[in-house]
Amino acid sequence: MLTLIGIAIVIIGFALRFNPLLVVTVAGLATGLAGHLSIQKILTTFGDAFVTNRYMSLFILTLPVIGLLERYGLKEQSQALIRKVKAATTGRILFLYLLIRELAAALGLTSLGGHAQMVRPLIAPMAEGAAETKFGALNDRVREKIKAHAAAVDNVGLFFGEDIFIAIGAILLMKGFFDQNGIHLEPLDMAVWGIPTAVCAFLIHGVRVILLDRKIERELAAAAQNNQQDSNIKEGV
């Protein structure tokens, strides 16, 4: 039971808003010690795992391109482009991106997207631009909500699309696990049985992003009303 101390440290540390890096490191050290690992073994595991997982941070290689393009007006151009499409709304843009992201992932094209590659430079500015065209200036709250939803669409599309593709890591991992336990499974079987969930994920999240348009409208209207009231109070009405 003592080995669960790491989980407790993570939950408490995150809740008390300590620096997550420190929380995670302390949790790792504590769990290792509670699990009777030697200091050398703990340090070696830290070093090994950190080096093995460097691939997770390779998105930084895309930042010079994105940074340079942003200096030369990539966001402004994305928004200008989306202003020309009269039918474009925040919800419809995110819906379309969800569809493309999930279908591409289902075909094994998981790298067709990503937060650094697609969401920051293109999808988020377009989603913001569409809302600006429709409603005029946005407040920070709405702007942040749109950006958060742009990032969320990328995740949902990727996660629930990729397991439909038979050669993806998750399917191979599951096959390996069952082989070890003496059960032979075909990758195709697992991929096919993932389809109902993949469709439901698309429907649930698709409806949510479409409804986002109405939510933005309501929130902006409420904010405008508040401002009106504030100024009325100031003017003594």
Add this chain to the structure above:
Amino acid sequence: MWISLEYIYYVAGIFLAVVAFLTLKDKANPKRFSTALFWGLYAVTFLFGKVIPPMYMGILVILLVLIPGFKGVRGGAYDEATADQRLASSKKIRNKLFVPALMIPLITVIGAVWVKNVTIGGTPLLDPKNVTLVALGLAALLALLTAMFITKDRGIRALQESRRLVDAVSWASVLPQMLATLGAIFVASGVGKVVSDLVSSAIPVDNRFLVVAAYCIGMALFTMIMGNAFAAFPVITAGIGLPLLVHLHGGNPAILAAIGMFSGYCGTLMTPMAANFNIVPAALLDLPDKNAVIKAQVPTALLLLVVNIFLMYFMMF
């Protein structure tokens, strides 16, 4: 192979070393020395990851983490273009600006799908085990050259601009790797077994629906703790899925696996531990609330988890 993943790591290391150097010269950064040390140490992990023995790397990693832990990583000044300048240049360059941006995903896909099997002199061109990552690295370099050509600006400008983005992500860029490290410690200490023993001792095993619900919720919860459904799958499936659902109730293991993993992904959508999907993007999009992406995802994740439980219950037996 001609181009291995290690070479891409060298490029990332050199990039981070330049960021460290530029940070050192940035007098507007109140913590420029400790910030430069942070990026410098991070560069070392990319440049010499395979050379430094793991134990010393472990010490280096802990030093690396202590710097932001004591608020030693800050942003500086970046000589940014004004909104008017950006608008003027976007009107001049127009849609050509999209070319380098779209090159990154497209070249990565081409590399991962078609160049995968290309060999030169019998040796594969790209690292066969890491085709996508190598392709991503090459795509970023080619896109950078194209962007420099289109904007007629120098490479150093791109590096200066990228420092603005790197500083926005700041220490969160290291968080995914540290969480993966914590996962490795959990595995080495046997945390998984303790958790699955707890869960299987708490549920009435004869009730098929409750076991299905316990398995799906267990996958989601354990994924939230580990930050990774891949880490949760073997633990929860060995603890609940195989003995109770497949062996005792005769469920179809392919359906168990497919929906079980998706239940784990519902957990991924709801946890700060999956930092690369949830926290890094929030930083990358300049969101002040680091949990904003998670908040946007929670309703979808919870609804889908319920859907998964029913799908598994009705399809599996």
